[in-house]
Amino acid sequence: MEKTTDGNGQEREKAQPAAIIEVRNLTKKFGAKLVLDNINLSIEKGKTTVIIGPSGCGKTVLIKHFIVLQRPTQGEVYFKGRRVDDLSERELNNVRTQFGYLFQEGALFDSMTVAENIIFPICQHAKIRDWRQVEEVVKMKLAMVGLDGFQNYFPSRLSGGQRKRAALARAIALNPEVILYDEPTTGLDPIRSDIISELIVKLARELGVTSVVVTHDMKSAYKVANRIIMLHNGRVVADGDADHIRNHPHPVVQQFINGQVSEDDLAVLRMSGSVASSQFLPRDFEL
Numbered sequence: 001m002e003k004t005t006d007g008n009g010q011e012r013e014k015a016q017p018a019a020i021i022e023v024r025n026l027t028k029k030f031g032a033k034l035v036l037d038n039i040n041l042s043i044e045k046g047k048t049t050v051i052i053g054p055s056g057c058g059k060t061v062l063i064k065h066f067i068v069l070q071r072p073t074q075g076e077v078y079f080k081g082r083r084v085d086d087l088s089e090r091e092l093n094n095v096r097t098q099f100g101y102l103f104q105e106g107a108l109f110d111s112m113t114v115a116e117n118i119i120f121p122i123c124q125h126a127k128i129r130d131w132r133q134v135e136e137v138v139k140m141k142l143a144m145v146g147l148d149g150f151q152n153y154f155p156s157r158l159s160g161g162q163r164k165r166a167a168l169a170r171a172i173a174l175n176p177e178v179i180l181y182d183e184p185t186t187g188l189d190p191i192r193s194d195i196i197s198e199l200i201v202k203l204a205r206e207l208g209v210t211s212v213v214v215t216h217d218m219k220s221a222y223k224v225a226n227r228i229i230m231l232h233n234g235r236v237v238a239d240g241d242a243d244h245i246r247n248h249p250h251p252v253v254q255q256f257i258n259g260q261v262s263e264d265d266l267a268v269l270r271m272s273g274s275v276a277s278s279q280f281l282p283r284d285f286e287l
């Protein structure tokens, strides 16, 4: 632990930044496939941590462990200092209400209006006595993401960017302490991506939430991150602020942030032969 000197000249241990989420020696296997390989990580309260890494490297699996939608093969997960990976589903309900989760697929209920989508998690966790108050909450959440007035729209009438924002309004319905964003800008044009990045920054600032953002979008990563972590082959290969990542000497980091294809990837492409034969690639083949 770091040392600091107090007003009386006494050396004291300096408090470490408060970790709201911690994983210790986290290993995750699916059958024989090793996805996360002994990961140790603390997510700092009130900060925005971005997780980057190639497709299939385990980013979604990692953040699912934070809310125990996945359980470790080995290792532990802590939320506010309490071990959570061994809790029952019922005990986890309470923990999960403190998280807002923007799923990779967006996942609004298509048969419900935007307002009903936001009310849904509120109904699940609270007995509603005053519907006018709920309407006010919905209005406020939608205003935060710039969608007030869209209460009665069905998701099919929204653009991709609006759908992400509506899903975000739902994710913040229960005033979470932590928001997990899984690829929030994927599929959006650069301007709409930038709006989502601005929203992530705004919500972090105005709500004081802890944010964890999984993304491939380096422009968004640099905009929102206090800290960027890169995963590769189930391990953390880089961890630091934007400048640390930009100047990181590891070739895998440079290839990723500059969008370059690695020699390994090229070798796989050469082996896969013609387009016609690529239909027969194994199902777990990932580009």
Ligand SMILES: Nc1ncnc2c1ncn2[C@@H]1O[C@H](COP(=O)(O)OP(=O)(O)OP(=O)(O)O)[C@@H](O)[C@H]1O
Binding pocket: 030, 035, 053, 054, 055, 056, 057, 058, 059, 060, 061, 062, 104
């Ligand atoms: N439920 C599951 N059962 C079996 N394998 C799984 C399961 N979930 C994920 N995997 C495997 O774990 C690996 C990591 O998946 P994950 O979804 O975390 O990747 P990712 O880094 O989020 O990728 P992307 O950037 O494409 O979203 C992949 O090889 C995937 O096939």
Ligand SMILES: [Mg+2]
Binding pocket: 059, 060, 061, 104, 182
């Ligand atoms: Mg993913």
